[in-house]
Amino acid sequence: MLRWIIFILIFGIIDVYAYQAFKTVSKSNWLNILYWVLSLLVIGNFIYRLFNLNRDDFGNAHAYAFGFLIALLVPKIMLLMIMFAEDVFRVPHAIYRYFTEGEVAKGNYMPSRRAFISKIALGIAAIPFASILYGIYRGKYNYKVLKYTLHFEDLPDAFDGYKLTQISDIHSGSFDNMEKVDYAVGLINEQKSDVILFTGDMVNNKATEMKPYMEVFGKLSAKDGMYSVLGNHDYGDYVRWESEEAKNQNLEDLKLVQKEIGFDLLLNEHRFIEKNGERIAIVGVENWGAGGFKKAGDLRKASSQIQKNDFKILMSHDPSHWEKEVIKDDYHYHLTLSGHTHGMQFGIEIPGWFKWSPVKWRYKYWAGIYEELGQYINVNRGFGYLAFPGRVGIWPEITVIELKKGTKKA
Template sequence: MKFIVLAILILTLPDLYIWFSFVRGNVGLVWKILYWVPLLATLMCIGFALMGVHQPLLLKLFFMLLLCIAIPKLLFTVVSLAGRGVGLLLPAAAKIGNWTGVAVSFVSIGIFIYGLTSGWKELVTKEITVTSADVPEAFNGYRLVQLSDIHIGTFIGNEEFVQRLVKEVNDLHPDLIVFTGDLVNSSADELDNFMEILPQLRAKDGVYSILGNHDYCEYHHYDTPDGARSNLREVIRRERGFGWDVLLNEHRFIHRGTDSIAIIGVENEGKPPFPSFADLPKAMKGVSDDVYKILLSHDPSHWRREVLPETDIQLTLSGHTHAMQLMIGNFSPAQWAYREWGGAYQEDKHMLYVSLGIGGTVPFRFGAWPEINVITLKRPE
């Protein structure tokens, strides 16, 4: 509830500042009424969500209002107030602050409009080489593709994007495909339109997947007490129907002659409010110390919390953050919430790679473009 109150204040205060400073005495009645429509619509979307109404169109409307109106107003307010503060010493700074605030807000509107209309389709392929003396000789040059955070419900009506994703992955001819969670947004029926597309993913050693926080289907209102659990079972059933091997706190070995590597998959392990069902010791039971280990764990914070201090796992693959679907240069607001939020991180023999993922609960991306991650295992030369 404290978060909701804080969010409402952040949404409302910039409107009040702009109203009393620039609008109230300078426009006619019709414009005065229209001025408050976006804020009221945003607050109504929040109200519907609190009442358990989770409609995709309402979610999209909320994010459009948030990104294209509320945040630009907030940015203008911050810059304008900063100008007024400096203006106490240098009077001209107040006017400069206002015009700078206008410029910043319009730039942000342009960024958000691009992200909502085109950025979410800017699919890129990123390649990384993981060099380790622990890689078995037979796996030197082994190529795996990591996909993460598809959030398939966001692409309903844009099935051609998912078909393009599948084709681009298959054209890479990977040895292995791993999916590190969040296939759906909130319910299994989001997969209905993709039942013939996702099974087309192909790799020599198959497709392995794990669950992300959204796959537990708890962000949805159900009429029955077991609605979320029933949807979770259906998500798992459908993934297995695709031919994907869903790892639920377990592992698999991949063999090349007498050499092998272990693919370890845990259920979601996150800090509240995210669900935590991972059992890493169980998943690793039967995996010897001398095997090269690849862990699939949706939330990257699991790496520092348990993987680093308690295991000898050489490579961990995660997703979850999406870089908050916004990057400008090397900056993303995700770094305020996660120590490891995107790309490769190394500590001694341990590496974490965090994919920025494919989708999100809203079709928006800027800078943090949807990505296919190609990871090649190499031995030192």
């Protein structure tokens, strides 16, 4: 209960400060009342949905309660900062008047807020407000196909021009629009890649979340097959199961779901794709993540029957695995495919020029292509979304990578 009291108190302080900008500009009592009604509805809904919540029953209603709270909270924090900055000048001025004017001021020491400051503050706050609402209603299904060409001197000749499509972090339990998901699956097939690789987190927690979407994802196809690995959410670790047997059965059910869709799930295993007497290795490890995440991945076991000079594509859900173990492995994994970060579903990105997200403070490799020691990793921004029911600036991604023989031309 104490945490809710503290939460309401903090939100109340932010709200009162933000209201200063609103009432300075608004001359309508009805608009002022509407401001407080909207705030109370959003915070009341949030508390109602999340009071005593556990992860077992976190659904779309809870996600939207959280989303609408963020949609109001972020702009109001910006208003608070601007109004507080104005007070840095107003308060000293009021103190000065108190000591110099005394009773002449009749107690009105504090200068009135300036309307143009409030208008600027509201204009600035409107940007994240509109962006977050767009992210909730449209951004989470604003699928982008990102294409890369990577060059390798030791790529087998038969695989020159080979195309792969990577998807990651489906999080099917969060979806609320079957048509949009079906459209995205169509986009994947339109790429006509040789192979489709899925790098984990098919569900939020339970295998049953994927059941309504099995027919849609069952449309996926690729000439050389589809391969997958598990992500941290696929193990059901974030649910309080009635027994360990129920948890284990959920994982077995998810494995069966993946098989029925058409994925060859690699559990610390590998497969070879052969063409014209040459081959490349598709290596898949279970989840391995730094910072408290499950470390079930076993790179040695997955590569136990692969030659050191084989061309290797590694699927590993968490990019921290690449940073901590893969880069310096003497087996030299040419290309690693990861996901997990979602790009935090929030950031600013100008393709080819600039990208930023707060998640960069947690993950060194968080979105896109990186190269270290002659090896590449692609961190997919994710197909779905989790918790916050939207995406702002970091859009859902379908990655297409073409492998080319030789060195990159300047």
